[in-house]
Amino acid sequence: MSTLSSLVDALASGAVEVVDLTQPLSDRTPLLQLPEPFANTPGFALHELSRYDERGPAWYWNSFEGGEHVGTHFDAPVHWVTGKDSEDVSQVPPARLVGPAVVIDRSAEAAADSDFLLSVEDVRAFESEHGPLPTDGWLLVRTGWDTRAHDQDAFLNANETGPHTPGFSIDCARWLAEETPLIGIGVETVGTDAGAAHSFDPPFPCHSFMLGAGKYGLTQLANLAQLPPTGTFLVAAPLKIVGGSGSPVRVLAFVPRGDGA
Numbered sequence: 001m002s003t004l005s006s007l008v009d010a011l012a013s014g015a016v017e018v019v020d021l022t023q024p025l026s027d028r029t030p031l032l033q034l035p036e037p038f039a040n041t042p043g044f045a046l047h048e049l050s051r052y053d054e055r056g057p058a059w060y061w062n063s064f065e066g067g068e069h070v071g072t073h074f075d076a077p078v079h080w081v082t083g084k085d086s087e088d089v090s091q092v093p094p095a096r097l098v099g100p101a102v103v104i105d106r107s108a109e110a111a112a113d114s115d116f117l118l119s120v121e122d123v124r125a126f127e128s129e130h131g132p133l134p135t136d137g138w139l140l141v142r143t144g145w146d147t148r149a150h151d152q153d154a155f156l157n158a159n160e161t162g163p164h165t166p167g168f169s170i171d172c173a174r175w176l177a178e179e180t181p182l183i184g185i186g187v188e189t190v191g192t193d194a195g196a197a198h199s200f201d202p203p204f205p206c207h208s209f210m211l212g213a214g215k216y217g218l219t220q221l222a223n224l225a226q227l228p229p230t231g232t233f234l235v236a237a238p239l240k241i242v243g244g245s246g247s248p249v250r251v252l253a254f255v256p257r258g259d260g261a
């Protein structure tokens with residue numbers, strides 16, 4: 001049997017389950033908030049064109065507006081100044097929008113410390129237990145932050161010193177970008193960098209190193225708790241926005257269940 005026939009059978013039997021890693025996209029989706037004097041992104045909004053009425057008696061449709069970096073979204077290399085001569089979101093090769101994914105669970109650590117930073121040692125320990133990071137694959141970090149995604153204040157978790165959300169250490173961001181075979185990282189928070197990363201050196205090291213290395217970011221993921229540490233196949237499908245720095249993205253995970261997988 002061909003590989004794809006086997007996959008079709010596995011999906012039909014439930015041996016492979018499709019898990020949606022995407023948060024709902026609406027006018028209630030939490031947004032990144034940058035301090036003055038920086039520009040902020042508008043949220044997502046629908047504008048009704050017709051709904052089975054005199055404007056269109058048999059059809060319902062909307063226009064929509066919103067920032068590229070709203071909700072579950074894809075960061076393309078050109079998003080950051082370190083990647084300014086690299087791919088925009090429409091130029092990412094389709095083969096790099098699919099690939100294997102591994103999941104590191106640090107939800108307990110992030111619950112105890114909202115400024116938790118994943119370290120190189122954390123990833124090395126994961127590799128010792130589960131094998132090497134996947135070539136042309138994704139590292140997804142579960143922090144439990146998806147349970148806050150319904151509430152802007154809880155999601156950003158900001159006080160007078162700024163936002164406090166988990167992320168990656170500077171060294172880990174550099175190492176993942178420059179010394180691992182990954183093509184991207186995915187997180188549950190509003191951006192790939194920690195809330196406090198504005199004060200890091202360099203600022204926002206995940207953006208700086210990963211996008212500068214021609215790699216990608218996925219943010220505001222959901223349902224990572226349903227994924228095993230290894231064995232997931234990820235599909236990330238951003239809109240093909242010509243010249244876009246990123247896009248809302250539908251992220252789907254193919255996950256083996258039970259015996260047949």
Ligand code: MN
Binds near residue numbers: 074075219246
């Ligand atoms: Mn972004």
